[in-house]
Structures are given as structure tokens and as C-alpha cells.
Amino acid sequence: MTYTKKDLISTKDLSKDDIYSFLNLAKEYKKLNLEPVKKDPILKGVTVVNAFFENSTRTRTSFEIAGKRLGADTINFSSSTSSTNKGETLIDTINNIEAMKTDVFIVRHYSSGSAQFVAKNTPSCVINAGDGCNEHPTQALLDLLTIFESKGSFENLTVTIIGDIFHSRVARSNIYAMQTLGIKVRLFGPPMFMQNAEIFGCEICRDMDEAVRGSDAIIMLRIQLERSDGEVAFPSVREYSKYFGLTKRRLEVAKDNVIILHPGPINRGVELNSDVADDPRISSILDQVENGVAIRMAVLKTVYQNKFKA
Structure with a gap:
């Protein structure tokens, strides 16, 4: 049995089977990441946007690498150079990027509950990359x-x-x-x-x-x-x-x-x-960094495929 939702917002939503399904798939991707050609083009043609409203090195880079190894077109969005500095709201920003036919949003935001808010207001898949003091x-x-x-x-x-x-x-x-x-x-x-x-x-x-x-x-x-x-x-x-x-x-x-x-x-x-x-x-610590890419590959693949099972 595997995780069935199109979004990953909280580990509260995960059963024991869900957790093991992500870990088992990540183990397979970890093996792939040791190969000379680190590609599984399962998300070829899919557009993934890293919508980061907070600074990040490991998480953003990890998600970017994960998306590209799955064949996705991965775009990094930085709030520091966006219209949010001109007063644009979070949901207006998401809706405008959504209009460009985005398939998956990776959301990091300084406000707790922001990832859930985005998920309720977009048909795209949403993965919580850290929302305030809430979850990661x-x-x-x-x-x-x-x-x-x-x-x-x-x-x-x-x-x-x-x-x-x-x-x-x-x-x-x-x-x-x-x-x-x-x-x-x-x-x-x-x-x-x-x-x-x-x-x-x-x-x-x-x-x-x-x-x-x-x-x-x-x-x-x-x-x-x-x-x-x-x-x-x-x-x-x-x-x-x-x-x-x-x-x-x-x-x-x-x-x-x-x-x-x-x-x-x-x-x-x-x-x-x-x-x-x-x-x-x-x-x-460096094992965590390596495993982060494999886990995020597993999550990206799972939630995107779930979008079409709902």
C-alpha cells in the first residue's frame, strides 16, 4: 500500500505503510543516484516550481536535483526578486505561476499553515518544504x-x-x-x-x-x-x-x-x-544530505502520480 494523496503537507497524514512506501522507493532511487547516468525520466515534461519564500541551501538544491533526475522541468522561484516585494499576496503569486501550467509546487514559507493554504487553492500538487514553525x-x-x-x-x-x-x-x-x-x-x-x-x-x-x-x-x-x-x-x-x-x-x-x-x-x-x-x-549528517535527494525523488514521483488517481 502506498501514499495516495496529491499533496504532502504533514507527517501526521502518514500511516506506517505510507512511511515505508516512501523509504522503500527512496532506497531504489539512492541506488540510481550512484549510477553514472542518474536519470529516471518518469516526470519528463512535468513542470516543478520551487516556490521558496525563505532562504534555503540543502532543501531547495535537493528538490531541484531530485526533479531534474526524474526528468522534470524544475524552476527556482525566489521571493527576494519577485513581485511579493511589491505587495503581491502569496495566493496571487501561486495563481500566476499556476497559470503557466505548473504541475507541482514545492513550498517553503515563513508562515505556519502556508503549505496547506496553497494546497487548498491550487489543483497542482503541493509539497511542504517547511512552513514556519509547523512542519518539514x-x-x-x-x-x-x-x-x-x-x-x-x-x-x-x-x-x-x-x-x-x-x-x-x-x-x-x-x-x-x-x-x-x-x-x-x-x-x-x-x-x-x-x-x-x-x-x-x-x-x-x-x-x-x-x-x-x-x-x-x-x-x-x-x-x-x-x-x-x-x-x-x-x-x-x-x-x-x-x-x-x-x-x-x-x-x-x-x-x-x-x-x-x-x-x-x-x-x-x-x-x-x-x-x-x-x-x-x-x-x-552527510548521509542525511545524500538521502534527501532520494527521498525527494520518491515524494515527487508519488504525489504527481497520485494526482491522476484521485
Whole structure:
């Protein structure tokens, strides 16, 4: 059984079978991406627009490469050089691009709920590439693929997410998907970044040692100052690193085979030390980047084909 909707907005919408269908297809595309000719022209003639209203490196580039490897005509839209700077609304922008016979929108926007809003107002497929503090479903899927490849199964796993939980769309999408799969999720961060964290039904850790101990995978999050409205949850970067940063010393209480993930960009020396981020024995960060292309190929193919099954 595979995912049947023409849009991917939230991991809340995914069943266990849906998640596995994306991961299994992504594994096939990962093999393809190792070939000299990295092409599956299943989307030949399809127009995919990366509608990004926020800055992005990994996600936008990953979706662009994914679309092109599937044969699609992939267009990058940047709000900084568009008519949105002249006061054009989000939906007017989408409608105008839609009029050019766009088939798929990849939407990243600073407002929570924006991807769902676009999906309700266009017949095109819509993939949420991050909407405010809400969700980032393809990031969660690539994280799950990375964890699965390392551990071989999701059975009896404990994953700890550390950092700016309150503002993190990555945390939300991962929590929802991991709970669907039966993974035990633990959370830890500065008190201001843990506001209302109990609503997720996860274990809340009291300190860094508790957060690290017994984890099979640790996802470190960036401090998202751009979403904190000028509020600072800690007196200094040095203090954040001292109490909430991941170092080799802190990893001494972790499982021997623990892996470290980070959605990027990394603030080196803040949430993650370089000796952790660059250690191939524990760091899966570049594996995440590689898996991102394969996951997004799987998502693009699936949602576009679903458009004609509805």
C-alpha cells in the first residue's frame, strides 16, 4: 500500500505503510543516484516550481536535483526578486505561476499553515518544504531513512531531539512520524525552547547526560533566532554550548553505536562541536544530505502520480 494523496503537507497524514512506501522507493532511487547516468525520466515534461519564500541551501538544491533526475522541468522561484516585494499576496503569486501550467509546487514559507493554504487553492500538487514553525515532512523522512540504514530496523529504538524544540518544524515532523512507527522519542533543550513540549507525549529529559544516555540516534537542532521574535533563551552562546551542546565528552555516556543527525546549517561550537560533526564513525549528517535527494525523488514521483488517481 502506498501514499495516495496529491499533496504532502504533514507527517501526521502518514500511516506506517505510507512511511515505508516512501523509504522503500527512496532506497531504489539512492541506488540510481550512484549510477553514472542518474536519470529516471518518469516526470519528463512535468513542470516543478520551487516556490521558496525563505532562504534555503540543502532543501531547495535537493528538490531541484531530485526533479531534474526524474526528468522534470524544475524552476527556482525566489521571493527576494519577485513581485511579493511589491505587495503581491502569496495566493496571487501561486495563481500566476499556476497559470503557466505548473504541475507541482514545492513550498517553503515563513508562515505556519502556508503549505496547506496553497494546497487548498491550487489543483497542482503541493509539497511542504517547511512552513514556519509547523512542519518539514521530507526532512523527517530523510532522517528516518538515515536511521533505518544505520540500525536496520525501527524496533525498540530511542531517538532524542535536542535544542530549539519550540520553534522547530523538523522536530514536529519527526515526532509525529516516529510515534507512528513506535519509536521512543525524548526531548531536551533550554526551558524557553521547551514551552508546551509535553503536548507531544514524549519523555522530557532533565539534563544533557540523561538526554544522551541510552539513545540510538540523537538529532541536534539549530537555535532558530529568526523565529524567536528577539527573545533569547540563554545569556550567551558559550553558555548554550556548555549546557546544551554535544561534545565528545558528553557522548561518553551514549551507546557505542549512537549516530548523530542535524538538519543543517550547523552552528559549529554551539549545538555541535566539529569533532562530533566531522567524525564519520558517529556523524550521519552527510548521509542525511545524500538521502534527501532520494527521498525527494520518491515524494515527487508519488504525489504527481497520485494526482491522476484521485
